[in-house]
Amino acid sequence: MIEVRGLRKRFGDVVAVDDVSFEARNGEVTALLGENGAGKTTTLRSIYGLIQPDVGEVRVDGVDGIAQPLSARMGLGVLSEARGLYPRLTPREHMRYFAHLQGLGRAETETRCEDLVDLLGMQDFADRRAAGLSHGENTKVALSRALLHDPANILLDEPTTGLDVMSTRAVRELIVQLRARGKCVVFSSHVMQEVAAVSDRIVVVSAGRVVASGTPAELRRSTGLDDLEDVFVALAGRGGAWE
Amino acid sequence: MKNLVAALLVVLRKELVDGLRDRRSLISVLAPLALLPVLLFVGMSQATEAVERARQITVPVIGAEHASELTEWLDQQAGIEIEQGPDQPREAVRNGEVDFVLVIPKDFAERFAKSETAEVEIILEGMDRGLDRAVGRVRDLIRGYSRGIADQRLIVRGISPEVARPVRVETIELATQQQRTAMLIGFMPLILVMGIFVGGLQIAIDSTAGERERGSLEPLLVIPVPRLSIIGGKWLAATAFSLASAVLTAALMGIGLEYSPLQRLGLRLELDGGVMALMVAAIVPLAFSVTALQMVVATLARSYKEAQSYVSFLMLLPMLPLALTMNSPIEDATWRLLVPVLAQQQLIQGAIGGEGVALVDFGVTVLMAAAFAGVCLWLTSDLFRRERIVFGR
Numbered sequence: 001m002i003e004v005r006g007l008r009k010r011f012g013d014v015v016a017v018d019d020v021s022f023e024a025r026n027g028e029v030t031a032l033l034g035e036n037g038a039g040k041t042t043t044l045r046s047i048y049g050l051i052q053p054d055v056g057e058v059r060v061d062g063v064d065g066i067a068q069p070l071s072a073r074m075g076l077g078v079l080s081e082a083r084g085l086y087p088r089l090t091p092r093e094h095m096r097y098f099a100h101l102q103g104l105g106r107a108e109t110e111t112r113c114e115d116l117v118d119l120l121g122m123q124d125f126a127d128r129r130a131a132g133l134s135h136g137e138n139t140k141v142a143l144s145r146a147l148l149h150d151p152a153n154i155l156l157d158e159p160t161t162g163l164d165v166m167s168t169r170a171v172r173e174l175i176v177q178l179r180a181r182g183k184c185v186v187f188s189s190h191v192m193q194e195v196a197a198v199s200d201r202i203v204v205v206s207a208g209r210v211v212a213s214g215t216p217a218e219l220r221r222s223t224g225l226d227d228l229e230d231v232f233v234a235l236a237g238r239g240g241a242w243e
Numbered sequence: 244m245k246n247l248v249a250a251l252l253v254v255l256r257k258e259l260v261d262g263l264r265d266r267r268s269l270i271s272v273l274a275p276l277a278l279l280p281v282l283l284f285v286g287m288s289q290a291t292e293a294v295e296r297a298r299q300i301t302v303p304v305i306g307a308e309h310a311s312e313l314t315e316w317l318d319q320q321a322g323i324e325i326e327q328g329p330d331q332p333r334e335a336v337r338n339g340e341v342d343f344v345l346v347i348p349k350d351f352a353e354r355f356a357k358s359e360t361a362e363v364e365i366i367l368e369g370m371d372r373g374l375d376r377a378v379g380r381v382r383d384l385i386r387g388y389s390r391g392i393a394d395q396r397l398i399v400r401g402i403s404p405e406v407a408r409p410v411r412v413e414t415i416e417l418a419t420q421q422q423r424t425a426m427l428i429g430f431m432p433l434i435l436v437m438g439i440f441v442g443g444l445q446i447a448i449d450s451t452a453g454e455r456e457r458g459s460l461e462p463l464l465v466i467p468v469p470r471l472s473i474i475g476g477k478w479l480a481a482t483a484f485s486l487a488s489a490v491l492t493a494a495l496m497g498i499g500l501e502y503s504p505l506q507r508l509g510l511r512l513e514l515d516g517g518v519m520a521l522m523v524a525a526i527v528p529l530a531f532s533v534t535a536l537q538m539v540v541a542t543l544a545r546s547y548k549e550a551q552s553y554v555s556f557l558m559l560l561p562m563l564p565l566a567l568t569m570n571s572p573i574e575d576a577t578w579r580l581l582v583p584v585l586a587q588q589q590l591i592q593g594a595i596g597g598e599g600v601a602l603v604d605f606g607v608t609v610l611m612a613a614a615f616a617g618v619c620l621w622l623t624s625d626l627f628r629r630e631r632i633v634f635g636r
Contacts, residue, residue: 052630087457089260102466
C-alpha cells in the first residue's frame with residue numbers, strides 16, 4: 001500500500017511535480033500514465049526516497065517515506081529508470097549481491113534466485129557475464145534484482161521501454177502475477193495499450209499535475225470517450241502542457 | 244551497527260571480485276612496477292661511485308706525532324679516519340693484519356720546518372683494485388696537503404703559486420656521493436607512494452563515477468542499507484588494491500636490489516625483510532586516506548572520463564614534493580608528520596636509513612590518516628545523498 005499526498009518538487013525554475021496525490025492498493029496495479037517529462041520518474045523517486053520532495057507526504061505501508069526512508073524502502077522493490085548492470089558479473093551474481101545486501105541468508109538467496117530465473121526465463125544467460133546481454137535480458141536481470149526480497153510494494157519505472165514484443169509480454173505477465181499474489185504494483189508508462197491491458201487504476205499525470213485518476217471505466221465515463229487513447233489525449237490536454 | 248558492517252562486507256566482497264576481473268584494475272596494481280628498472284638504473288650509476296667513495300678509509304699511521312698538523316688534517320677529511328698503526332709495520336702488512344700503513348719518519352718535523360722536502364712512506368704488500376682506491380685517495384689527499392703548504396711557502400717568498408703550477412686539472416663532479424645516495428633513498432618513497440595512488444584508483448573511479456555512468460548506482464542506493472556501508476565497502480576494496488600494489492612494489496624492490504649487482508658492489512643500502520616491513524607499515528595509513536580522497540573526487544566528477552582525469556591529476560600532487568626533494572632531502576621535522584605523503588616519506592627514509600620508525604611518529608600518521616579519510620568518507624556519503632550527484636544532473 002502506497003500513499004502519496006501533495007507531492008511537490010522543483011528543479012531550479014522547473015516544477016517537475018506539482019501537488020501529486022494518489023493511492024496504490026495491495027492486489028491492484030496502479031499505472032502512472034503520462035508523456036515523457038510529465039513527472040512520473042520524479043514521483044517514483046520521491047516514493048523510494050532518492051529525491052527529497054519540497055512538500056508532500058509519502059507512506060509505504062504506513063511508514064513515512066520522507067522521515068524514515070530506510071524503513072520505507074524495506075517494503076519496496078524498485079525497477080528504477082537507471083537499470084545498469086555490472087558488466088563483469090553474471091546475472092546470478094547480481095542477484096546474490098542484491099539479496100545479500102537486502103539481508104537474505106545464503107540458502108534463502110539461492111532459492112529466490114532459482115525461482116526468479118525460472119519466473120523470468122533467465123536459464124540461458126543466468127551464468128554469463130552481463131557485458132554481452134541484450135536489452136531484454138538486461139531488463140530481466142534488473143527486474144529480478146528488484147524482486148529478490150519478495151517486497152510487498154513494487155515500483156516499476158517504464159518497465160517495457162525499449163523491449164521487443166516477447167519481452168514486453170513477459171513483463172506484463174509478471175505484473176499480472178504479482179497482482180495475483182496480492183502485491184501493490186505501481187508502474188509508469190507512456191504507452192496507452194500497455195496501461196489499458198494491465199491496470200486497475202490509472203493516474204494520468206501531465207506537466208507535473210494529476211489531471212485525472214480512476215479505473216479505466218471511470219475515466220471513460222468522465223470524459224464521455226470510449227477509446228482510452230482519446231481519453232488520454234483529452235485528459236492530458238487539460239494539463240495544458242501537452243502539445 | 245551489525246547491519247552496517249554486514250552490508251559493508253557484502254559490498255567489499257563484490258567490489259573485490261569485480262576488481263579482480265577488471266583488467267584495468269589489475270594493470271593499475273602493477274603499473275608502479277614499471278618504475279622499478281628506473282630505480283635500479285639510478286642505483287647502478289651510483290654503485291661505482293659508492294665503492295670508490297662511500298667506504299670509510301681507515302689509515303694506520305706510525306709516527307703521527309712527528310706530523311701532527313698533517314695527520315689531524317687528514318683525520319678531518321670526509322671518509323678518512325686515522326688510527327695508531329702497528330709497531331712492526333712491514334710484518335703487519337705482510338701478515339695481512341692491515342692493508343697498508345702510513346709511516347712518518349722522525350726527521351719529518353725537522354725537514355718540514357726547514358722547508359725541505361719531508362718524506363712519508365706508504366707501506367703495502369701489493370696493489371689490488373680495492374686497495375688501490377684507498378691508497379690512491381690517501382695519496383691524493385697528502386698531495387693536496389703538500390700543494391697547499393707549497394703555495395703558502397711561495398707566497399711567503401713573494402712568488403705567486405701559479406708560477407709553480409703551469410697546468411691545472413679541474414674535475415667537475417656533477418653529483419656528489421651523498422646526493423646520489425639521497426636520490427636513491429628518495430626514490431623509494433616516491434615509488435611506494437605511486438603504488439598507493441595508482442593501485443586503488445581504478446576501483447575508486449569505477450565504483451563511484453563508473454557506477455553512476457553505467458546506471459547501477461540508482462538500484463544500489465534503493466536498497467535499504469546505510470550509505471556509509473556502501474561507501475565503506477567500496478573504499479576498503481580500493482584500499483586493498485592500493486595496498487596490494489604498494490606491497491608488491493616493495494617486495495619486488497627488495498628482491499630486485501637483493502639480486503642486482505648493487506649489493507655486491509658495496510652499495511650501502513640494506514633492504515632486508517625488517518626494513519621492508521617497516522616501509523610497508525609506514526605507507527599503510529596513506530592508502531586509506533588516498534583512496535578516500537580519490538572517491539570524493541571521482542564522485543564529484545560529472546563522468547567517468549572526467550573522474551579519470553581528475554584522479555590522475557591528483558596523483559601529481561604528491562609526486563611534485565617527492566620529486567623535488569629527491570635530490571636534496573628536507574630535514575626531518577614534526578610538521579611533516581602532519582602532512583600525508585611527506586609524513587610517509589619521512590618514515591620510509593627513517594626505515595631505510597636504519598633509524599627505524601618511532602611508534603609515536605607512526606601513531607601520529609595513523610591519526611592524521613584516519614581523520615583525513617573520515618572527512619573524505621563523510622563528504623562522499625554526503626555527496627551520495629545529493630540528487631545532482633546521484634542522477635548526474
